[in-house]
Amino acid sequence: MKRKKPIFALGLLIAFAVLISACKGATGDDASADGDSANVPQPYVTLRMIMPGDESARMREFVDNELNERLKKELNMKLELTYIPWSDYQSKIELALATGENYDLFWYGTPFVSDYKAKNYIQPLDTLLRQYGKDLTARIPEDNFKLDEIDGKLWAIPSQAFTSAGKFTSVMVRQDLLESVGMKSIQSISDLEAFYSRMHAADPSYYGYLETDRGQDALWRELSDQPLTFLDENQIFAVNENTGGLVDYLESDLYRKVAQVRERWVGMGLIDKQLAGNLAANIDQEDAGKLLFRVGAVSRAMENLQTVQNADPDAKLREYYLAPDKPKYIVAPSNEAYMIPKNASHPERAMRFMNWILQSKEHYNFIIYGVEGKDYRIENGKIKLLTNDQFMYEWMWRNKNYFMPTTNVDDSVVRDMMHNDDNAKVSRLFGFHFNPEPVKNEYAKVLAVYNEKFVPINIGIVSYDKQFGQAMDALKKAGYGQVWDELQRQYAAFRAGQSLSADREESK
Missing domain, CATH: 3.40.190.10 (Periplasmic binding protein-like II)
Structure with a gap:
């Protein structure tokens, strides 16, 4: 009997270790933290994502069937994708963020990152990117990530990696x-x-x-x-x-x-x-x-x-x-930014999902164009679309490593x-983010006056000669001078930091 005790004790030890491991996998949002998405994470979760646009019939069918079937197998998750019409997107996304609705991932343009960070709507992504985003960092240039760095932390994933000079000036x-x-x-x-x-x-x-x-x-x-x-x-x-x-x-x-x-x-x-x-x-x-x-x-x-x-x-x-x-x-270099809300239930899985998209050209084509042979086929290095329905917006993820024109x-x-x-x-502005927090009250009033009195002038439906004077007076009363002074102060500090960095590079 005494000879069997060590074997019995060893068996208990192994069983206990297995039990502890299983418990950790059952309670954590992600059992694997080594960044290798070949290890299917635990437990099974529903990832809630918001996108702009009108959902096509084929996109809904694709998400519910082929995409979610694959995501369940490879990421142990279900994607619940909510589309908001473009005309309502800004107001509704901000309402969802302000009220703490339970979403895990959303898209918006890079200029909104600093504003949402200042409003405490989003969370920093450095640790998540380091653990679960090796394919993102491998296929998106380092300079692109610098766009979304504020106060030494990363607040969004700049998903696009393509040509960008003169964007919105053509x-x-x-x-x-x-x-x-x-x-x-x-x-x-x-x-x-x-x-x-x-x-x-x-x-x-x-x-x-x-x-x-x-x-x-x-x-x-x-x-x-x-x-x-x-x-x-x-x-x-x-x-x-x-x-x-x-x-x-x-x-x-x-x-x-x-x-x-x-x-x-x-x-x-x-x-x-x-x-x-x-x-x-x-x-x-x-x-x-x-x-x-x-x-x-x-x-x-x-x-x-x-x-x-x-x-x-x-x-x-x-x-x-x-x-x-x-x-x-x-x-x-990327005007596209995917952000994870501060109150996200599954931030790890959101980062894994974004990383999964750029993990291979096959993944990239799958989520953007659908099922090869059913929704598209490749002809002479180009994508031949077999359906008129939109899938995931190609421009949000356009990447030089995988790009093929239609x-x-x-x-x-x-x-x-x-x-x-x-x-x-x-541009001289590369990497600069204005933080309106020091003048947030004045800035809010300035934007309200601007939208009321200047946007009609911008459009051309109100005469500049007749309305500019009173519009400018109203803007100044709202706090335009204070906003301008704060902007100049922050920009001067940014320029000084650039000069210091350049001096350090030259001295190396």
Whole structure:
């Protein structure tokens, strides 16, 4: 009997160890913390994700069936994907974040990261990325991550890794319609006006439309003798790329010129008063194939082609820069940011899911295009779409390592994208984040006045000459001066930090 005791004790020890291990796996959100997603995590969870847009029938079917079947097997999770229409996305996502709704992952543009961090809506991702994001860091350049670093911590995943110089300063046009009225390209404001006038004479059902909630800087390329870059999403302040100095844009002569161009466009019908400022109506017209041009985004001519060809199979899109010989600047190599809310139930699984997307070209194609042979096939190095439904937005995850254009995109458009960053310059603003917290009350009032009194001037439906003076007075009473002073203080500190870092690099 005594000889059996050591064996019996060893058996108890092994059983106890197995029990402890099982308990840890059952109670933790993720049993494996070594970053190797080949080890299926435990327990089975539902990952709640928010995305903008209108969910297609095939996307819902794909998520519920093929995608979730695979995610259950490889990540032991179910994806619960909620789509919010573009026109309501900002208001509804902020409401969800402010009220602490139980979501695990959401997308928004990079400019929103600093604001959501300041509002304590999101959580830092450094540890999660280090543990579960090895494929993200392998396939997204280090500089892209620096965009979303604030106070020494990472607050979002910059999912896109592609060309980006001059983003949102180009104009995307209906190339087929441009050619139909005897024009080949767009290089100036007068070209845009001629395109609209000729097309309106041929078929007045088309709308001119340069995206009215942004796009002022697309006009700067021609109207300004200095290269400027917008500092904020609200398009109030800018930086002079030549001098590095901040620019009070609203009080500049350039703002007057831009506003007067827009006012002229309203007068000639190029901007339709019924559509101006109505994002949902603008999107509806674009989806119906009725918009002649809008703000570009380096690769929007490819991104929007499928939608416009659903309305008009012969449609072609192409992007142009006004004053094309002027330089382009890289402000954000990735304008796309995936964030994990502070109150997320499954942050580890959210990071694993993002990492899974870039783990291989097969994963990348699967979540963006669906099932090979059913939703798409590969022809001569291009994606042949077999369904008109949208899946995960390709532009949110576009990556040089995996990118393939679709067969319906002209080779000239692909060349434009691939060479867009040739001879581009890095913006003075690269990596700068304005923290409005020290002047949050004044900043909120300034934005309220700006939206009420300046946006109608921006669009062109209110006269600059008649309304600017009183609009500027109201802005100053709201605290514009305090916001401007705080912005200058933070930007000066940022520039000083850049100089210090450069000195350190030179001394190595």
